[in-house]
Amino acid sequence: MKNLPPIRTLTVTLALCAGMLGATAMARAQGNTSTTAALLDKAHSLEVKGRMDMAAQTWQQVLLADPNNPEALGGLARAAKLAGNQQQAKQYLDRLRAVSPNDPNIERAENMMTQQNQLQQLQQAGKLAQSGQYAQAMNIYRQVFGGTPPPGDWALAYYETESATEDGRPHAIAGLRSLIDKYPQDSRYQISLGRILTYNPTTRAEGRRYLERHPSDPGAVEALRQSLTWDAQNPAALSDIRSYLAKHKDPALEMAMKSTQARVAASVRTGARTAAQGPAMTPEEQAEIVANRQVSQEEQAAYAALNGKRLTEAEERFKALLAKNPDNPRALAGMGYIRMQQSNFGGAISFLEQAKQDGARDAGLENALSTSRFWYTMGEGTSALNENDLTTAEKHFRTALDMKTGSPEALEGLAGTLMKAQQPEAAVPYYEQYIRLRASGITGWRGLFTAQYQAGNAALALATERKMPAGVRAQLMKDPDFLRTLASAYSAVGRDADAQRVLKGALELPFPTDGRGIKIETQLQYAGLLLAGNHRDQAAGLYRQVLSED
Structure with missing residues (x-):
């Protein structure tokens, strides 16, 4: 791959600027710093x-020749911060301040701590949500993002967690509706909203309509199926179940539908006999029917609370049923479903397996078990990835992919792990699979482009960039960091003019408040391209601009 034009430190920049004012001085400065x-x-x-x-x-090698080199000092400060060596990081920052008090590398290193703390907070919020402590998780999310999370994966995590709180669901629904309006091509928001709406019986029909729009998305199909499973005993849902079965083979749901149809028909026949003949039951039979009816009503109340996302109430009702009969399979299954809603998939597996052993015939039980096992494995992979145990993370994500072939979440987890393990070439096919499943998802396209570039195939990365859907490309063209990588890919194939154009466009974008270091690096990268193209006056002007801003 062609080496990228150098990004100089501010000290080296001063030498270059002075050099561009005189050919002799430039030759001497370049000779001294090559x-x-x-x-x-x-x-x-x-x-x-x-x-x-x-x-x-490599930065240590630079310091052997130039002990006060600002870029090397800044880089070593960042490396120490990432390694958790705060004392060493402070030493390098003190040295950097002594030679260049306003150097942008100081802010970059200090911001790295801020970003690291923020990531730790968000990881803690995720763990709280997984354990069902949604209110506590939302306290952290609101501290980090306020009331409006950034679009993308964090918005989905934010609103899905908020929807699990009693007073937060309306805000979560409104937030997802707003994202759907802004990004109509991003199916993730529609699927997430549809799934949340199905939790409440009063909005379940609207939720199904959203989910039905995405018959090729496994997550949407699964959420649709789950909502129908919840209503499998409800005669009013038979029409929706028939429509689903017309497109998807599902023996368990079909059996549940037939059972409900038979129960309705039997009820009609019994009603007709009772009306014609009058009751002919003994007092004991009547007492048994009353007791069964009472248990049935208690179960219905518990499941109504579950479907309404009133998890505390549902758990209390199911536990009361289990206190009377510890082997009640429907109550055990209900506790399993609660643990699933709390993202406590280990607990869900325990309850659901016990319900199965005790004879539960719930149409969704087997599916719930497989879903819980899948997400439990995914959770283990994510935890290992966050702890930088890449071997274990890769193992879990591969297992999850075997359990649920073609899962976008498992593909994303595996590809991300391989990228973190510096195996971009191995990550490429998984990002390609992800894109085939979620063609409008920005995560897959960004990951594939970056993996191809880091694997040394800049030309293929640029071909991927040209294939991106218009909506995805439009979003990435507003991302300065992506544009820097795109410019690097252009430079790698000798298209310096295109690289200049991209960097110039990046500099015209509004940078985030914490993106000052990124902007300066982009300016220096652009200036380096201009200098390489013999546009010395323009390069000198840009270097002076960096110095004046600094």
Whole structure:
């Protein structure tokens, strides 16, 4: 791959700017810094690829030749922060402040701690949500994002967690409706809203309509099926179940539908006999019917609370039923469904397996068990990934993919793990599968482009960029970090003019409040391209702009 034009430190930048004012001075400055510049380029490339350990070794080499080099000092400060060595990071930052008090690398290193703390907070929120502590999780999400999370995966996590709280569901639904209006091509928001609406019997029909729009999405189909399973004993849902079965083979749901049809028919026949002949039951038979009816009513109340997302009430009702009969299979299954709603999939597996052993015939039991096993494995993979145990994470995500072939979530988890393990080439086919399942998902396209570029195939990455759907491409063209990588890909294939155009466009975008370091790096990358193209006056002007902003 062609090496990227060097991104100079501000000290080196001063030398270049002075050099561009006189040919002799420029030749002398370039001669003095050529070795250092090559090492800095190498370190930058390693850092971009996630090899911070090797980048740190390269920055150390720079300091042997130039002990006060700001970029090397800043890079080593970042490496120390990532390694958790705060004392060492402070030493490098103190040295950097002494030689360049306003150097942007200072803010980059300090922001890295802020971003790391934020990530830790969000990881804690995720764990709280998994354990069913939704209110506590939302306290953290609101501290980080306020009332409006950024679009994408965090918005989905935010609103799905908020929807599990009694007072937060209306806000979550409104937030997802707003995202659907803004991003109509992103199916994730419609599927998430549809799933949430099905939790409440009064909005379940609307939720199904959203889910029915995405018959090729496994998550939408599963949510639709689950909502029909909840209503399998409800004669009013028979029409929706028939429509579903016309498109999907589901023996368990079909059996449940036939059972409900038979029960309705038997009820009609019994009613007709009773009206014609009058009751002919003994007092004992009548007492048994009353007792069974009471248990049935208690179960119905418990399941109504579950379907209405009133999980505390539902759990109390199911536990009361189990206190009377610990082997009640429907109550055990109900507790399993509650644990699923709480994302406590280990607990769900325990209750559901016991319900199965005790003779539960719930149409959705087997599906619920397989779903719980899948998400339990996914959770184990995510935990390992967050703890940087990449071997274990990869093992769990591969197991999840075997359990649920073609799962976008498992594909994303496996591909992300391989990328973090510096195996971009291995990640490529999984991102390709993800895109086939979610063609409008930005995660897959960004991941595939980055993996192809980091694997050394810039030309293929650029071909992927051209294939992106208009909506995905429009979003990525507003992302300065993506544009920097796109410019690097153009430079790698010798299209420096296109790289300049992309970087110029990136600099015209509004950068986030914490993106000052990114903007300066983009300016320096652009200036380096201009200098390489012999546009010395423009490059000098851009370097001066960086210095004046600094």
